[in-house]
Amino acid sequence: MTEVTRRVGRPAKAVLTRARIGSAALELVDATGDFTLPELARRLGVQTASLYHHVDGRAGIIEVLREQVSDAMDAIALEDGPWDLALARYFRSYRQVFATHPRVVPLLTTATVRSEKVIRAYDRMVARLGEAGIPAERAMRILTALDNFVIGSALDLAAPDVMWEVPDDVEAPALSAALAAQPTNRKRADEAFEEGLTRLLASVTAEYGASASVGEAAR
Amino acid sequence: MTEVTRRVGRPAKAVLTRARIGSAALELVDATGDFTLPELARRLGVQTASLYHHVDGRAGIIEVLREQVSDAMDAIALEDGPWDLALARYFRSYRQVFATHPRVVPLLTTATVRSEKVIRAYDRMVARLGEAGIPAERAMRILTALDNFVIGSALDLAAPDVMWEVPDDVEAPALSAALAAQPTNRKRADEAFEEGLTRLLASVTAEYGASASVGEAAR
DNA sequence: ACCTGAACACCGTTCAAGT
DNA sequence: ACCTGAACACCGTTCAAGT
Numbered sequence: 001m002t003e004v005t006r007r008v009g010r011p012a013k014a015v016l017t018r019a020r021i022g023s024a025a026l027e028l029v030d031a032t033g034d035f036t037l038p039e040l041a042r043r044l045g046v047q048t049a050s051l052y053h054h055v056d057g058r059a060g061i062i063e064v065l066r067e068q069v070s071d072a073m074d075a076i077a078l079e080d081g082p083w084d085l086a087l088a089r090y091f092r093s094y095r096q097v098f099a100t101h102p103r104v105v106p107l108l109t110t111a112t113v114r115s116e117k118v119i120r121a122y123d124r125m126v127a128r129l130g131e132a133g134i135p136a137e138r139a140m141r142i143l144t145a146l147d148n149f150v151i152g153s154a155l156d157l158a159a160p161d162v163m164w165e166v167p168d169d170v171e172a173p174a175l176s177a178a179l180a181a182q183p184t185n186r187k188r189a190d191e192a193f194e195e196g197l198t199r200l201l202a203s204v205t206a207e208y209g210a211s212a213s214v215g216e217a218a219r
Numbered sequence: 220m221t222e223v224t225r226r227v228g229r230p231a232k233a234v235l236t237r238a239r240i241g242s243a244a245l246e247l248v249d250a251t252g253d254f255t256l257p258e259l260a261r262r263l264g265v266q267t268a269s270l271y272h273h274v275d276g277r278a279g280i281i282e283v284l285r286e287q288v289s290d291a292m293d294a295i296a297l298e299d300g301p302w303d304l305a306l307a308r309y310f311r312s313y314r315q316v317f318a319t320h321p322r323v324v325p326l327l328t329t330a331t332v333r334s335e336k337v338i339r340a341y342d343r344m345v346a347r348l349g350e351a352g353i354p355a356e357r358a359m360r361i362l363t364a365l366d367n368f369v370i371g372s373a374l375d376l377a378a379p380d381v382m383w384e385v386p387d388d389v390e391a392p393a394l395s396a397a398l399a400a401q402p403t404n405r406k407r408a409d410e411a412f413e414e415g416l417t418r419l420l421a422s423v424t425a426e427y428g429a430s431a432s433v434g435e436a437a438r
Numbered sequence: 439a440c441c442t443g444a445a446c447a448c449c450g451t452t453c454a455a456g457t
Numbered sequence: 458a459c460c461t462g463a464a465c466a467c468c469g470t471t472c473a474a475g476t
Binding site for chain 2: 458460461463
Binding site: 106109110111112113114116119120122123124126127130136137139140141142144145146147148149150151152153155156158159160162163164165166167170171172173174175176177178179181182188189191192193195196199200202203204 | 422
């Protein structure tokens with residue numbers, strides 16, 4: 001028999017914090033692929049309504065999740081070395097964070113970027129592209145393209161085990177052979193990310209110049 | 220006063236079809252960004268439970284949405300001409316479909332591809348990359364990279380009006396200047412898509428050879 | 439300020455009953 | 458086979474009451 005002490009009213013010390021809610025939510029999403037407020041509250045040993053004292057409902061918890069992954073990104077990556085290697089480092093860390101928490105990606109796909117850390121990172125990237133002689137307008141286009149690619153690649157990490165399933169009555173010999181030759185799903189996703197990131201950055205480098213090959217430096 | 224005729228039991232002719240449900244769902248998502256079964260049923264003039272006779276609940280309706288957008292893609296694009304131009308045509312039509320229905324994109328981000336039409340398209344792309352001298356393993360990697368980029372670019376279409384919002388207390392001069400120089404959100408998204416697609420395909424072309432520049436042919 | 443318990447509107451799904 | 462009406466479990470959100 002466990003003795004349950006029922007408490008009513010404000011506790012001497014707050015039992016919840018934004019941070020505690022955030023890490024519990026992250027754990028829950030990592031484990032199940034989604035979260036509900038009642039389940040989250042249960043894991044934290046509180047009532048569902050208690051969460052509202054710290055975050056703005058379900059949308060607020062998604063915000064906390066976004067903050068957590070944003071903070072894990074390597075902003076220092078952008079400071080030193082040639083710009084192309086700096087961007088490569090940053091976007092690799094960007095994707096690496098999502099590789100650790102793939103199931104949160106679908107929850108974060110559409111929202112305005114407000115995180116100070118992420119804003120600063122993009123500012124730094126625009127600046128570094130400018131130093132490399134790329135005009136601001138073009139820099140924004142390149143950054144958005146890279147961003148789209150990385151987000152798509154992050155979503156790929158949350159993909160089901162079988163990404164393409166050829167039905168029995170459909171003939172797709174080339175695709176079937178290519179799929180059969182594939183390594184694990186994760187390896188495929190990793191390789192495709194490197195393939196695209198390297199090609200995109202190398203293409204820009206070829207046009208505007210930089211110190212070394214991105215692919216080379218990855219080894 | 221409208222006369223309402225209450226009908227019970229099976230009607231002489233089925234009032235619902237998969238197709239009717241699908242187009243009503245697409246309209247609803249286009250208009251509101253999401254859908255619920257009760258609201259969909261209301262628009263179709265039936266009870267919520269009636270939907271279950273034609274589709275497998277909410278997940279089934281998302282499946283129908285996926286079929287609808289998949290069917291709108293230009294599969295013939297892959298048949299003729301140099302492989303790089305063929306792929307460019309296909310991926311442009313791919314993204315064009317989502318540009319017409321941007322708000323459905325977030326609903327379709329993670330699921331196994333089973334659509335015969337899409338499977339055939341990917342088979343065709345692997346085959347054409349093979350003809351160009353690209354080994355199957357590498358072809359799959361390139362295709363996945365392109366796919367990730369296009370999905371990310373499609374999500375970009377569903378992005379809020381302000382993609383990056385620099386808080387008042389944060390200094391991001393380079394980013395702010397670049398954002399100020401931006402045209403409309405849609406134009407930014409369009410340009411970034413072309414930027415990335417062109418660079419990715421040109422990079423592969425440079426390595427394996429093809430007939431003409433992708434960027435050139437786009438004009 | 440912070441937690442509880444109860445209430446409310448709403449959603450997805452199931453099923454017996456009717457033609 | 459296909460539609461209805463009712464039922465059920467569950468979810469997100471609100472709010473008065475308690476310390």
